[in-house]
Amino acid sequence: MSHSIERVIRERRTIKSFTDQPLSKQTLLGLLNAAVWAPYHSSVEPWRFIIFMNEDRRQFADAVLATYTEDELARFGEGVMKEYCLETPVHLLVVIKQDKSEVRREEALLAAATLIQNLQLLAWEQRIGFVWKTNEYNREADFQRSVGIQSDEKLVGTLHMGYINEDKIPKARRRKSAEDLITWHDGSD
Helix, strand or coil, rough: CCCHHHHHHCCCCCCCCEEEEEEEECHHHHHHHHHHHCCCCCCCCCEEEEEEEEHHHHHHHHHHHCCCCCCHHHHHHHHHHHHHHHCCEEEEEEECCCCCHHCCCHHHHHHHHHHHHHHHHHHHCCCCEEECCHHHHHHHHHHHHHHHCCCCEEEEEEEEEEEEEEEHHCCCCCCCHHHHHHCCCCCCC
């Protein structure tokens, strides 16, 4: 392994600018097959994936634009089509089953978030980046039907993915140290 885990964690950034190099199905499958080793509480993995790539990115873009008002379409429609159909190689949706139990729903959501973090770190090692979005359109019933989310499922996030445009990697933002965030209960004064 060329990077330590800590180094990859510290280097990883949200990426919004990609090269035009396509991602292959084999690359995506490799990343997902490793990412699914995320921990989960139940006996059944709670997630599944919906992927839009190549010409089918148009279906994804159309589903997003169908949630826009006429004013939003006039202002942003052309840019969204360009971004989602030409500039972003892959749109990967992570969905979970909506269990009747609130506890199991929360556990599935947290497990899926862990899976997404695994995916981010694995992808970063291959110079693949993404932005994890949870925009308003993610919650729209028409959008969910259009992209194939079933009525008993919840969309955890839309991952817009591609090979990293190395010239557009954001700088690291300052993080608080763990010392500033801990309340110790250790029996000492």
